[in-house]
Amino acid sequence: MHEVSIALSLLNIAERHCKKQGYQGIESIAVKIGKASGIMPEALLFAFDAVKHGTLAEKAYLTIEEIPVSGYCHRCMKSFSVDEPFVLCCPNCGNMSFRLDSGRELDIVELDVF
Amino acid sequence: MCRSVNESMVKNALMYDNKDILRRRESPERRLHRVKIKVVSRILEANDRIASDNRKKFNEADVFVVNLMSAPGAGKTSLIEKTIKALRNSLRIGVIEGDIAGTDDAQRIEVLGIPVIQINTGSACHLDANMINEVIDDLPIKDLDLLIVENVGNLVCPAEFKIGENMKCMILSVAEGDDKPLKYPLMFQESSALILNKIDLLPYIDADIEKIKRDSLSLNPSLKIFEVSCKTGEGLAPWTEWLQKVVHK
Numbered sequence: 001m002h003e004v005s006i007a008l009s010l011l012n013i014a015e016r017h018c019k020k021q022g023y024q025g026i027e028s029i030a031v032k033i034g035k036a037s038g039i040m041p042e043a044l045l046f047a048f049d050a051v052k053h054g055t056l057a058e059k060a061y062l063t064i065e066e067i068p069v070s071g072y073c074h075r076c077m078k079s080f081s082v083d084e085p086f087v088l089c090c091p092n093c094g095n096m097s098f099r100l101d102s103g104r105e106l107d108i109v110e111l112d113v114f
Numbered sequence: 115m116c117r118s119v120n121e122s123m124v125k126n127a128l129m130y131d132n133k134d135i136l137r138r139r140e141s142p143e144r145r146l147h148r149v150k151i152k153v154v155s156r157i158l159e160a161n162d163r164i165a166s167d168n169r170k171k172f173n174e175a176d177v178f179v180v181n182l183m184s185a186p187g188a189g190k191t192s193l194i195e196k197t198i199k200a201l202r203n204s205l206r207i208g209v210i211e212g213d214i215a216g217t218d219d220a221q222r223i224e225v226l227g228i229p230v231i232q233i234n235t236g237s238a239c240h241l242d243a244n245m246i247n248e249v250i251d252d253l254p255i256k257d258l259d260l261l262i263v264e265n266v267g268n269l270v271c272p273a274e275f276k277i278g279e280n281m282k283c284m285i286l287s288v289a290e291g292d293d294k295p296l297k298y299p300l301m302f303q304e305s306s307a308l309i310l311n312k313i314d315l316l317p318y319i320d321a322d323i324e325k326i327k328r329d330s331l332s333l334n335p336s337l338k339i340f341e342v343s344c345k346t347g348e349g350l351a352p353w354t355e356w357l358q359k360v361v362h363k
Contacts, residue, residue, distance in 0.1 A: 013160075021151060031157070086299065109154060
């Protein structure tokens with residue numbers, strides 16, 4: 001949900017960094033989206049293309065690295081990683097008390113500017 | 115279902131802007147000046163920064179802030195009314211109401227003589243830090259011990275947005291179904307307390323309240339659960355006593 005407001009925040013951050021360092025435009029933006037972040041990459045791409053017009057990222061494309069969901073189980077004390085966009089229980093022992101280590105990222109990593 | 119996104123997503127993005135990229139590659143000036151800037155920042159940094167500012171103001175005013183969330187109609191406003199009636203002699207309470215439209219909820223609090231602000235989001239399905247930031251100065255927070263923020267009715271989004279609160283509490287009415295904790299895990303995981311409301315309806319519905327409690331505690335072992343009926347008053351004392359203790363700590 002909220003891919004449009006995420007795309008707007010993303011553009012805002014990218015433009016700020018581009019201007020601060022004295023560049024004229026953005027060629028690409030690399031982001032990391034966790035699989036459990038609630039953000040759908042396809043929807044973010046669509047939203048980004050819709051909101052970038054008239055900004056320094058007018059011609060930019062987005063590259064998205066999807067971060068898998070991983071965590072640590074408090075009962076069997078093992079780390080785990082899953083394919084689903086959520087974790088309800090430890091895939092090793094079934095316990096529902098665990099720590100999520102990755103998968104909820106919504107990060108901007110780097111820009112290609114000119 | 116979840117496929118590897120890197121290559122296909124990058125390819126799609128490139129194909130979409132193919133013509134533009136080809137033009138850029140042909141332009142020698144662009145090739146010379148292309149530079150990478152490392153950013154490494156959370157996209158939601160703006161919201162979180164404002165949430166921290168809010169929290170600082172609340173701490174300076176020594177007011178404890180509760181972010182109250184639930185699906186529409188679970189009983190947020192009713193719980194706030196009952197909480198005010200029980201605690202108003204020992205705590206100075208203020209309320210921020212969040213709704214897409216209308217002032218019904220704020221009016222219900224106003225007649226109790228409690229300072230209240232109504233935020234209308236217009237279309238947003240949750241309150242965010244900026245919305246709270248814009249009304250902080252309209253409330254006498256230095257004269258309050260407890261500020262309850264009633265979020266927009268929604269079991270999904272409010273849990274994702276910090277607003278500067280000390281604690282998140284959520285309400286589930288037993289009539290919503292005993293499958294809700296596992297269907298909406300984040301809100302249950304983020305909350306410190308779960309108020310199970312409308313227990314007066316238990317004889318008339320099929321909900322298994324033990325399953326609700328079991329699943330909720332599995333998601334969040336430190337969750338405090340209160341079984342209440344705002345309508346009959348049953349079970350409210352343990353909730354208000356606990357809240358009072360937490361605020362005073």
